[in-house]
Amino acid sequence: MKTSNFPIFTVKSDPSDTEVISHKLMIKSGMIRKLSSGQYTWLPLGLRVIDKIQDIVRCELNKIGCREILMPLVQPNELWKESGRWNEYGPELLRFKDRNEREFCFGPTFEEVITDLLRQDLSSYKQLPINLFQISTKFRDEIRPRFGVLRSREFIMKDAYSFHASTSCLDTTYSKYMEAYKNIFNSLMLKFTMVDADSGNIGGSESHEFHVIADTGEDDLLLDDSNNGMNVEIAKERYQEENIEKIASKIGMRLTRGIEVGHIFKLGTKYSKPMNLRFTDENSQINDVFMGCYGIGISRIVAAAIEQNYDDRGIIWPKTMSPFQVALIELDSKKSDEIRKYTENIYEDLQKQGVDVIYDNRNLKLGNKLADWELIGVPNILIIGQKETDDRTMTLKRRNEDQKQKVTPEFVNDATLRV
RNA sequence: CGGGGCGUAGCGCAGUCCGGUUAGCGCACCUGGUUUGGGACCAGGGGGUCGCAGGUUCGAAUCCUGCCGCCCCGACCA
Structure with a gap:
């Protein structure tokens, strides 16, 4: 999606x-x-x-x-x-x-x-x-x-x-x-x-x-x-x-x-x-x-x-009823086909793994997107921009944690992304 | 149904008491430019039967009457 x-x-x-x-x-x-x-x-x-x-x-x-x-x-x-x-x-x-x-x-x-x-x-x-x-x-x-x-x-x-x-x-x-x-x-x-x-x-x-x-x-x-x-x-x-x-x-x-x-x-x-x-x-x-x-x-x-x-940021869904398990946020794709391609690949991998993912390809700033998905309450947010594209990683932000973390593309297999 | 509050741009509100130019503000939206990793900035722009109807008045978002809608408390009920 x-x-x-x-x-x-x-x-x-x-x-x-x-x-x-x-x-x-x-x-x-x-x-x-x-x-x-x-x-x-x-x-x-x-x-x-x-x-x-x-x-x-x-x-x-x-x-x-x-x-x-x-x-x-x-x-x-x-x-x-x-x-x-x-x-x-x-x-x-x-x-x-x-x-x-x-x-x-x-x-x-x-x-x-x-x-x-x-x-x-x-x-x-x-x-x-x-x-x-x-x-x-x-x-x-x-x-x-x-x-x-x-x-x-x-x-x-x-x-x-x-x-x-x-x-x-x-x-x-x-x-x-x-x-x-x-x-x-x-x-x-x-x-x-x-x-x-x-x-x-x-x-x-x-x-x-x-x-x-x-x-x-x-x-x-x-x-x-x-x-x-x-x-x-x-x-x-x-x-x-x-x-x-x-x-x-x-x-x-x-x-x-x-x-x-x-x-x-x-x-x-x-x-x-x-x-x-x-x-x-x-x-x-x-x-x-x-x-x-x-x-x-x-x-x-x-x-x-x-x-x-x-x-105070919004809903925190129990994962079994969350509208999506993962929001995949794409940043700065207008500047770079490379980012777009890399994010598309991750998106397809997530789908192949049966992960219920929403791919946020809106042309908005990071703050806007994070605020939206935290308000909506999905348990996992994955961020991909220039940095992640350059070093082939992703940034993970869980809804119930404050800190972000770097993960590799293999993270699409992670059990916590599925119900 | 009783009590209270509200109704002005898509959303949130100011203006109403005390009537007086083209009805404002923030967000959102559109155009151009500059930006770009936690809700950007500058410039320009569009959008309103001021809930509806009637009345008072030279003049009504503003005063009066009636109605409608929405929210809260209560009664009631799943």
């Missing part, structure tokens, strides 16, 4: 309408632009990070036998009336009519649609269990969108659904998702925790939330030394006490803040029963299907990762 066909939209001044650091840095680094409140366009750079996260999520879900589908954003109200949520769900559900006066809503979540999908094709226990997921844009008419993509109205979410002939099978699968989620957040290299949670609007019996730990989070958590714990709603309920500090000292946990990035639920028959999703078991008996659902806020993870990893 070269900057000549990968536009960089960094800005120098702080945007006036941002509060939290992730929002500010996402605007400054050119990852997103606001269309209106709670609505953001993902620029090439931001979308690349989204893609890295999606790759990891897809990989881990595939490992536990979950297959990808894609459902429509706009959903007919009949399904929501069947499940009972047309009336239960508040104004967050954006409703509208089409030209024929039929009522629809923008999907904030997809239990109704997928339950309807399965009831058309599911009849026997022999088909179960089934695990499906999608990664798509969801819409919730948030009462107050804020903090950029941390709480937006349109957002990208992975939602998975599981279908079972028994609660024990649901339990087993639920545990698999729990492990898959831990693998996902470990792969993303984030400090996170899983806590007992309230199943809220989605419904069901058991539920766990996954939080990225960050001071700027909107959720209060009670955690022990190994970052296990519960959210405060559960804590209040469990200990019959409103004062969080009291509970914290009583059970020896500390009060922390988190950003909810994942939530898994055992739904049981909450949707299958009213919507007639049934199967015939080995005794020819007809039963309601047991369901689970499992969400991950893809776009929210981007911001959450930044809240956890930045300094």
Whole structure:
């Protein structure tokens, strides 16, 4: 990838309408632009990070036998009336009519649609269990969108659904998702925790939330030394006490803040029963299907990762979600074909080694380029100018180190340049 | 929805209180030249329905009324 066909939209001044650091840095680094409140366009750079996260999520879900589908954003109200949520769900559900006066809503979540999908094709226990997921844009008419993509109205979410002939099978699968989620957040290299949670609007019996730990989070958590714990709603309920500090000292946990990035639920028959999703078991008996659902806020993870990893120069990406592993900076190439040729060679070598590299061939000064790539947060910067061309070296500047170092062309093989 | 703040060039802002020439500044952008290893310099240049609508006035970015949008706090919710 070269900057000549990968536009960089960094800005120098702080945007006036941002509060939290992730929002500010996402605007400054050119990852997103606001269309209106709670609505953001993902620029090439931001979308690349989204893609890295999606790759990891897809990989881990595939490992536990979950297959990808894609459902429509706009959903007919009949399904929501069947499940009972047309009336239960508040104004967050954006409703509208089409030209024929039929009522629809923008999907904030997809239990109704997928339950309807399965009831058309599911009849026997022999088909179960089934695990499906999608990664798509969801819409919730948030009462107050804020903090950029941390709480937006349109957002990208992975939602998975599981279908079972028994609660024990649901339990087993639920545990698999729990492990898959831990693998996902470990792969993303984030400090996170899983806590007992309230199943809220989605419904069901058991539920766990996954939080990225960050001071700027909107959720209060009670955690022990190994970052296990519960959210405060559960804590209040469990200990019959409103004062969080009291509970914290009583059970020896500390009060922390988190950003909810994942939530898994055992739904049981909450949707299958009213919507007639049934199967015939080995005794020819007809039963309601047991369901689970499992969400991950893809776009929210981007911001959450930044809240956890930045300094005064900009973002510091965990390498697994960085838009690039290496920024290759070319200097003074206008003066010298030799520099251009040498840098091109290094670029091709990096590509041959499978290194995810962006070749910065813009006609800018070193300071401008370094400032941009440090703002953007790529883990490795390689600089090539006249000096390096003359002595056949490269200058390496790591994002998390202050000092630069000289390296040889063989450095393109270095394992630290790859994920 | 309640409270607070803001809206002037692509971005960041001054000017508004106290009405008065062609509405400014920094960054960014374009042209020419000089520079060139941590955000260069000089010279020239382009870009504005001052959020929208109405009103007051000889005259409105500035005063009045209404509306719209954005941000923050709260309530609410994932």
